[in-house]
Amino acid sequence: MNFLTSLFQTFLLLLFFMGCADKAATTQTIASTEHSGSKKMNVLFLIVDDWNSYVTKGTFPGIKTPELDRFAETAIHFQNAYCAAPVCGSSRAAVFSGLYPHTTGNYLNGSDPWRQEPLNTTETLPELFKRSGYETWGRGKLYHAKLDEGREEKNWDNRPLYAGGFGPFHPEEDQMIGKFWGYTEYMGPDEDFPDVKNVNAAIEYLNSDIDKPFFMALGLWRPHTPFVAPKRFFDLYEPEDIAAPPPGWKEGDLDDVPAEGHRLSKIWGERWDQTGGSNPSDWNKLLHGFAANTSFADWSIGRVLEALDKSEYADNTMVIFFSDNGYHMGEKDHFEKATLWEMSAYTPIMIRMPDRAHAGVVTETPINSIDFFPTLMDYCGLQQPDHNPEGLSLRPLLEDPLAEWDRPSITTYGVDIFSARSPRYRYISYPDGSEELYDHANDPYEWSNLANDPKMELIKNELKVWKPDSFEASNGGRDG
Ligand SMILES: [Ca+2]
Numbered sequence: 001m002n003f004l005t006s007l008f009q010t011f012l013l014l015l016f017f018m019g020c021a022d023k024a025a026t027t028q029t030i031a032s033t034e035h036s037g038s039k040k041m042n043v044l045f046l047i048v049d050d051w052n053s054y055v056t057k058g059t060f061p062g063i064k065t066p067e068l069d070r071f072a073e074t075a076i077h078f079q080n081a082y083c084a085a086p087v088c089g090s091s092r093a094a095v096f097s098g099l100y101p102h103t104t105g106n107y108l109n110g111s112d113p114w115r116q117e118p119l120n121t122t123e124t125l126p127e128l129f130k131r132s133g134y135e136t137w138g139r140g141k142l143y144h145a146k147l148d149e150g151r152e153e154k155n156w157d158n159r160p161l162y163a164g165g166f167g168p169f170h171p172e173e174d175q176m177i178g179k180f181w182g183y184t185e186y187m188g189p190d191e192d193f194p195d196v197k198n199v200n201a202a203i204e205y206l207n208s209d210i211d212k213p214f215f216m217a218l219g220l221w222r223p224h225t226p227f228v229a230p231k232r233f234f235d236l237y238e239p240e241d242i243a244a245p246p247p248g249w250k251e252g253d254l255d256d257v258p259a260e261g262h263r264l265s266k267i268w269g270e271r272w273d274q275t276g277g278s279n280p281s282d283w284n285k286l287l288h289g290f291a292a293n294t295s296f297a298d299w300s301i302g303r304v305l306e307a308l309d310k311s312e313y314a315d316n317t318m319v320i321f322f323s324d325n326g327y328h329m330g331e332k333d334h335f336e337k338a339t340l341w342e343m344s345a346y347t348p349i350m351i352r353m354p355d356r357a358h359a360g361v362v363t364e365t366p367i368n369s370i371d372f373f374p375t376l377m378d379y380c381g382l383q384q385p386d387h388n389p390e391g392l393s394l395r396p397l398l399e400d401p402l403a404e405w406d407r408p409s410i411t412t413y414g415v416d417i418f419s420a421r422s423p424r425y426r427y428i429s430y431p432d433g434s435e436e437l438y439d440h441a442n443d444p445y446e447w448s449n450l451a452n453d454p455k456m457e458l459i460k461n462e463l464k465v466w467k468p469d470s471f472e473a474s475n476g477g478r479d480g
């Protein structure tokens with residue numbers, strides 16, 4: 001990098017930094033809090049699957065999550081939080097390795113990343129906790145990829161390592177497209193759902209005497225499809241409460257999106273073509289099913305948190321709630337994830353400190369789930385792994401949610417398929433050089449692509465500088 005380039009980048013970074021300081025508003029007054037005591041803190045990692053931003057941003061008010069609402073009052077809520085990759089396996093690989101997809105080459109689902117270089121020899125977060133004197137407990141949907149034989153046992157101390165799966169699936173008569181896509185009010189026992197069994201096991205663990213500090217990871221399979229949940233969660237809703245189209249959908253929204261964006265929106269094109277815009281009745285049912293699955297996941301979250309709060313570990317446990325990725329419910333004529341738009345790159349992140357510091361604060365500072373690895377190394381006094389975890393410790397923001405934060409949140413979905421989110425803007429660029437830019441101050445659903453507006457050149461340049469210098473070649477897998 002020559003001196004002038006460097007000077008220019010410094011100038012842009014300074015502009016960005018000033019923007020962050022200006023925009024990182026919080027809804028409550030911040031008081032400084034000191035952490036005290038020398039006892040090592042425990043960690044509860046609570047992962048949900050495919051969480052929609054409407055729910056935690058309150059922009060589709062009909063969706064009911066009383067348990068998470070209550071938890072949010074005790075936690076710091078990062079409203080602008082994003083995943084490193086917008087699909088299950090790759091997002092989780094980044095969380096558990098602390099390495100970005102552009103470093104590992106793991107962009108897509110189905111690539112078997114943990115049995116390939118470099119992740120097959122990269123120390124995982126639970127392995128590091130164990131090496132640092134913690135007990136580890138893990139159940140449910142965690143990696144969403146196979147580890148080398150015996151490595152699962154090296155990650156987790158608990159037995160059995162029951163993981164579960166997405167079922168129960170839609171019976172044939174309820175299917176719209178295959179066993180994952182439909183609407184089923186389930187009448188069987190709750191224990192048919194792996195989430196219920198895993199939560200029962202988590203409660204049992206929290207009720208036991210644990211003689212070491214612990215790192216506990218519970219991954220729920222919901223609200224991910226299939227939209228099968230116990231009937232009582234469907235009964236929470238009147239059909240008119242959750243009617244299509246959702247607030248973020250706009251007819252013709254893809255008209256100003258480059259070709260590569262169209263390609264990503266068509267990854268599961270038949271879902272939109274057969275059950276979305278052309279079929280409002282199915283679309284309504286899918287929205288209702290997603291809401292029911294979300295309320296079902298919320299109930300599970302509440303059960304675990306209640307057990308923690310009644311346990312002897314309540315005041316010495318940091319709770320990190322997040323999703324692996326966001327979820328489209330028809331916006332940009334697309335269902336599910338695997339795009340770089342806000343609905344897909346989103347993850348709700350709520351962090352409750354053991355002393356409840358800054359409880360109820362909502363911040364717009366953009367963070368990334370890749371930041372958990374260095375954050376936990378920092379707070380839990382973990383050893384240094386052989387690799388260099390990327391991301392940044394969130395400690396400055398957890399101690400002062402108004403602290404300055406000079407970095408946008410980065411999400412990628414393939415070589416040169418890049419997005420950066422600042423407190424106000426989302427920038428996207430594709431391999432052919434085409435771009436998108438959205439101003440969230442006026443356009444929360446990213447309807448107006450401003451990338452070709454000459455007045456936005458400086459904003460684009462501020463975000464472009466965060467594009468990685470190089471992208472590791474893809475290690476395989478499939479789109480979607
Ligand atoms: Ca997911």
Ligand SMILES: [Ca+2]
Binds near residue numbers: 253449
């Ligand atoms: Ca548009």
